[in-house]
Amino acid sequence: NAGVTQTPKFRVLKTGQSMTLLCAQDMNHEYMYWYRQDPGMGLRLIHYSVGEGTTAKGEVPDGYNVSRLKKQNFLLGLESAAPSQTSVYFCASRSLPDEQFFGPGTRLTVL
Amino acid sequence: AQKVTQAQTEISVVEKEDVTLDCVYETRDTTYYLFWYKQPPSGELVFLIRRNSFDEQNEISGRYSWNFQKSTSSFNFTITASQVVDSAVYFCALSEAFGGGYQKVTFGTGTKLQVIP
Numbered sequence: 166n167a168g169v170t171q172t173p174k175f176r177v178l179k180t181g182q183s184m185t186l187l188c189a190q191d192m193n194h195e196y197m198y199w200y201r202q203d204p205g206m207g208l209r210l211i212h213y214s215v216g217e218g219t220t221a222k223g224e225v226p227d228g229y230n231v232s233r234l235k236k237q238n239f240l241l242g243l244e245s246a247a248p249s250q251t252s253v254y255f256c257a258s259r260s261l262p263d264e265q266f267f268g269p270g271t272r273l274t275v276l
Numbered sequence: 277a278q279k280v281t282q283a284q285t286e287i288s289v290v291e292k293e294d295v296t297l298d299c300v301y302e303t304r305d306t307t308y309y310l311f312w313y314k315q316p317p318s319g320e321l322v323f324l325i326r327r328n329s330f331d332e333q334n335e336i337s338g339r340y341s342w343n344f345q346k347s348t349s350s351f352n353f354t355i356t357a358s359q360v361v362d363s364a365v366y367f368c369a370l371s372e373a374f375g376g377g378y379q380k381v382t383f384g385t386g387t388k389l390q391v392i393p
Contacts, residue, residue, distance in 0.1 A: 200383075208383040210381070224382075255321065259381075267313075267321040
């Protein structure tokens with residue numbers, strides 16, 4: 166039982182490049198989330214999903230897209246990376262109303 | 277809209293001192309859940325406690341205790357006899373039913389606790 170995994174763990178991009186972050190969970194949770202963590206800002210919700218095939222915007226969705234084609238996977242895409250997207254990204258899954266289970270994080274640097 | 281405020285940005289205590297981390301929340305809902313998470317220097321997020329808005333009973337788990345007061349919209353966290361291993365960033369979070377369910381979870385900005393040996 167791996168819990169929540171994130172791929173990759175680290176990535177460096179140049180401005181304008183694109184990439185996809187993969188989140189996978191093996192707990193059969195309906196709800197999945199993407200957060201970004203910046204110094205002094207806590208965790209801010211980017212997008213979330215309440216089930217396979219559904220997504221919704223969170224607090225800071227601009228510049229990101231997501232997809233939930235399979236229940237166990239939640240993908241976060243950056244179409245044209247900007248330095249402002251340098252951050253640590255956390256994925257989480259959850260079965261309401263329980264706590265969220267977080268992945269180990271992805272450290273992204275955009276030059 | 278839901279909001280969580282952790283006014284203490286950083287706290288330093290000497291080992292074995294008691295320390296309280298404050299959490300104040302705002303919600304329009306009568307039914308909601310509150311959480312505390314710990315983020316040690318290694319970076320992972322560790323769940324500590326969940327509290328239902330209908331359960332105002334305080335909880336103790338070893339050296340950790342939580343004081344939930346609906347009247348002041350606070351959910352404070354106390355560490356008794358702090359240890360160096362308690363050094364971490366602590367996050368308070370709120371999940372409310374308003375707006376279609378408990379799906380959204382809002383986090384405070386965190387309190388960085390440093391325990392000095």
